[in-house]
Amino acid sequence: MFDVKEIRKDFPMITNHPDLIYFDSGATSYKPQCVIDEVRNYYEFDNANIHRGDYDISFKVSKIYDDTRKTVAGFINAPRKECIVYTYGATSSLNTVAINAGNKLLKKGDVILTSEVEHASDILPWFIAAEKSGAQIRYIPFNEHALMDLKDYEECFKDGKVKIVALPYVSNVMGYIYPIREICMIAHKYGALVSIDGAQGVPHLKIDVQDFDIDFLSFSSHKMLGPAGIGVLYGKYDLLEQMDPIFYGGGSNARFYEDGRIILQKTPEKFEAGTPCIEGVLGLRKAIEYLESIGMDNVMEYGIELSEYFIEKLEKLDNVEIYNKGSQSGIVTFNIKGIFAQDAASYFNKMGISVRTGNHCAKLLQNVIHVNETIRASLYIYNTKEEIDRFIDVIKDTTIEKCVDSVL
Ligand SMILES: Cc1ncc(COP(=O)(O)O)c(C=O)c1O
Structure with missing residues (x-):
């Protein structure tokens, strides 16, 4: 397995925004310095x-x-x-x-x-x-x-x-x-x-x-x-x-x-x-x-490790509904009970966490999973368990009032 701390040094977006947690690599990934x-x-x-x-x-x-x-x-x-x-x-x-x-x-x-x-x-x-x-x-x-x-x-x-x-x-x-x-x-x-x-x-x-x-x-x-x-x-x-x-x-x-x-x-x-x-x-x-x-076997293994870790932590929270408990590729999709996905994302944004919400361009998926708006966190090789822990702490404390404040 690779050393994620070393990997992170290769990504200027991480160096330039050390406090930002980027969980939107499914939309587009960060680029390493060599690229x-x-x-x-x-x-x-x-x-x-x-x-x-x-x-x-x-x-x-x-x-x-x-x-x-x-x-x-x-x-x-x-x-x-x-x-x-x-x-x-x-x-x-x-x-x-x-x-x-x-x-x-x-x-x-x-x-x-x-x-x-x-x-x-x-x-x-x-x-x-x-x-x-x-x-x-x-x-x-x-x-x-x-x-x-x-x-x-x-x-x-x-x-x-x-x-x-x-x-x-x-x-x-x-x-x-x-x-x-x-x-x-x-x-x-x-x-x-x-x-x-x-x-x-x-x-x-x-x-x-x-x-x-x-x-x-x-x-x-x-x-x-x-x-x-x-x-x-x-x-x-x-x-x-x-x-x-x-x-x-x-x-x-x-x-x-x-x-x-x-x-x-x-x-x-x-x-x-x-x-x-x-x-x-x-x-x-x-x-x-x-x-x-890095080796695609390692990339794959790390994606599974991050997804499993994330889901395990999320499962312990009672204010969360998870939609893909078997995810294996760094994508974790959920909602905070009683809170509109986009409002939650506004709060996360205020807390320095970037995620995507909505239907994620898969507009027919609601016929299958019976939910339209979700929060999607998508992780990649440069993300860490510490970032997941920080996100979990934020999710734990997310309330409607905090979300509304972030939207206003
Ligand atoms: C599953 C899937 N297919 C196709 C696309 C389209 O990719 P692009 O916008 O790079 O053409 C995306 C982009 O998010 C995607 O997630």
């Missing part, structure tokens, strides 16, 4: 576009940009770097898959199998794909803890209509890890493809796209210590080959003609029209190297 330096270094020493300049700095940056695909591929164990498409974030990756499915894979009567725990970015694109193709959305039955039974999941395939499955690796509200290997195995048995929303899973857990046999995996750099504005779409190469870009423009075409013919670049460059987030790619490489230096 910040890399982005800054690009602007100070290597500022050039990629693949567009016939000079040394452009060659240098283009090479790092291209080589980073190998780093990303290694991180998720993709079989080749050409399976890695740079996008603007998980949302643009998920849209790329859904738009292609709507245009090319799905037809009237087909079924898109998903769940009511999805983040908006993994359900709205599928609504559009359904509307476009005439396919239907089907929701896997989840119990009131937002967990599924694999038998119920398999039952959803029995009429032979499911063509694609869209599910998260980890729920952004419940913090549960879904059984991706089994999900893919069952879907493939019935000839369906699987698109996994890895936005909350990839930063915290080891993932092996080949072992799990995932068809598509989407994730964002900014939730895993890297810069914002850059994300990844992993796809099996033969599937990416069959897909069309969402955007067209410079960098993604080999040739075009006055009669409208376009010869696209090969996969994955055909998906990457326009100047990409170059500094984001460079920063993402550093973020991955940083996570790898």
Whole structure:
């Protein structure tokens, strides 16, 4: 296991705000100095576009940009770097898959199998794909803890209509890890493809796209210590080959003609029209190297340790309702009895604690857990048990009066 005290020294946000407790890494993580330096270094020493300049700095940056695909591929164990498409974030990756499915894979009567725990970015694109193709959305039955039974999941395939499955690796509200290997195995048995929303899973857990046999995996750099504005779409190469870009423009075409013919670049460059987030790619490489230096097994183990510790402490308080007692990835979701989540967050903010409240972009989840507004504390490698203790003391003392005072 790593030394969290040492880790904390790498994060300027912690040094610059020593009294602030940041429990909102599910929204975006802090960045270590090495990532910040890399982005800054690009602007100070290597500022050039990629693949567009016939000079040394452009060659240098283009090479790092291209080589980073190998780093990303290694991180998720993709079989080749050409399976890695740079996008603007998980949302643009998920849209790329859904738009292609709507245009090319799905037809009237087909079924898109998903769940009511999805983040908006993994359900709205599928609504559009359904509307476009005439396919239907089907929701896997989840119990009131937002967990599924694999038998119920398999039952959803029995009429032979499911063509694609869209599910998260980890729920952004419940913090549960879904059984991706089994999900893919069952879907493939019935000839369906699987698109996994890895936005909350990839930063915290080891993932092996080949072992799990995932068809598509989407994730964002900014939730895993890297810069914002850059994300990844992993796809099996033969599937990416069959897909069309969402955007067209410079960098993604080999040739075009006055009669409208376009010869696209090969996969994955055909998906990457326009100047990409170059500094984001460079920063993402550093973020991955940083996570790898800690070891994803350790990251995962520490996430479980923090969640368990937090939940154990919360369970001892009688003014708290916890919604995800089995959380394993640093996400703890709860309410203070009789207090509106946002009012509680205002008080926490006054006490120097940052959390998120509301429905967390998972607006259908209330159909499953029967509560709409919750407080979500999402922790990462730089958080400590001492911070949890401080938060627990604040929660213990939270009253309606204190919350109202903080809102006014
Ligand atoms: C589960 C999940 N999916 C998708 C997204 C979208 O990620 P981004 O906003 O980085 O595109 C988020 C962001 O919070 C998320 O938590």
